[in-house]
Amino acid sequence: xxxxxxxxxxxxxxxxxxxxxxxxxxxxxxxxxxxxxxxxxxxxxxxxxxxxxxxxxxxxxxxxxxxxxxxxxxxxxxxxxxxxxxxxxxxxxxxxxxxxxxxxxxxxxxxxxxxxxxxxxxxxxxxxxxxxxxxxxxxxxxxxxxxxxxxxxxxxxxxxxxxxxx
Numbered sequence: 001x002x003x004x005x006x007x008x009x010x011x012x013x014x015x016x017x018x019x020x021x022x023x024x025x026x027x028x029x030x031x032x033x034x035x036x037x038x039x040x041x042x043x044x045x046x047x048x049x050x051x052x053x054x055x056x057x058x059x060x061x062x063x064x065x066x067x068x069x070x071x072x073x074x075x076x077x078x079x080x081x082x083x084x085x086x087x088x089x090x091x092x093x094x095x096x097x098x099x100x101x102x103x104x105x106x107x108x109x110x111x112x113x114x115x116x117x118x119x120x121x122x123x124x125x126x127x128x129x130x131x132x133x134x135x136x137x138x139x140x141x142x143x144x145x146x147x148x149x150x151x152x153x154x155x156x157x158x159x160x161x162x163x164x165x166x
Contacts, residue, residue: 002071005033016092022048024064027055032070037092039119044101046108053114056093058084061114092116094158098124103146110153118150120159 001017008015017030018039027038040052054062066083069076073083093114097103098121110118122134150157 001030002033005030005035005071009034014090014092016094022051022055024055027052028064031056031064031087031091032067032072034071036090037094037116039094039096039117041096041121042098042102042124043095043109044097044099045105046112049095049109049112049115052095053093053112056091057114058087061088094119096121097146099128106146106149110150110155115155117156117158120146120150120157122159 005015005017014036015034016037016039017033017035018041019026019030020041022040022043027040030038038052038056043049043052055064056062058064058066066080067073068080072087073080094117095109095115096119097106097109102109103125109115126132126134126136147157147159
């Protein structure tokens with residue numbers, strides 16, 4: 001992960017890291033390495049969405065710990081106010097909705113301040129609804145409605161499309 005973040009930084013490409021799980025230490029590690037943001041899988045409740053925001057931001061927005069010798073702090077050569085301001089202005093917080101419970105709680109999740117992007121994990125979501133493929137016509141209709149709901153809430157909807165549809 002560190003080499004990928006460094007490579008992106010070297011050519012001026014913002015890097016968002018998909019962490020393996022909703023854990024403070026995983027989010028902290030990605031951000032301390034200098035990632036512009038994180039993407040957290042399997043978010044199913046507003047409480048989990050709030051935890052993602054809390055783990056992703058310094059106080060007073062969240063409770064992310066501050067390490068002055070991290071790559072994000074340029075190993076102690078960036079003043080703390082600069083690190084905090086950059087993190088506040090440039091942080092991307094993305095969550096993944098990949099299950100029926102995530103869709104069922106979507107309205108409450110979308111009410112969470114600090115969530116920028118809501119990524120629809122089409123493969124896991126289609127499995128959760130009993131479809132053999134995310135390209136099943138029934139699944140496609142549900143995904144379109146979910147995309148519209150996310151966009152209407154002022155968040156950015158995202159997904160990977162193997163067919164170019166949506």
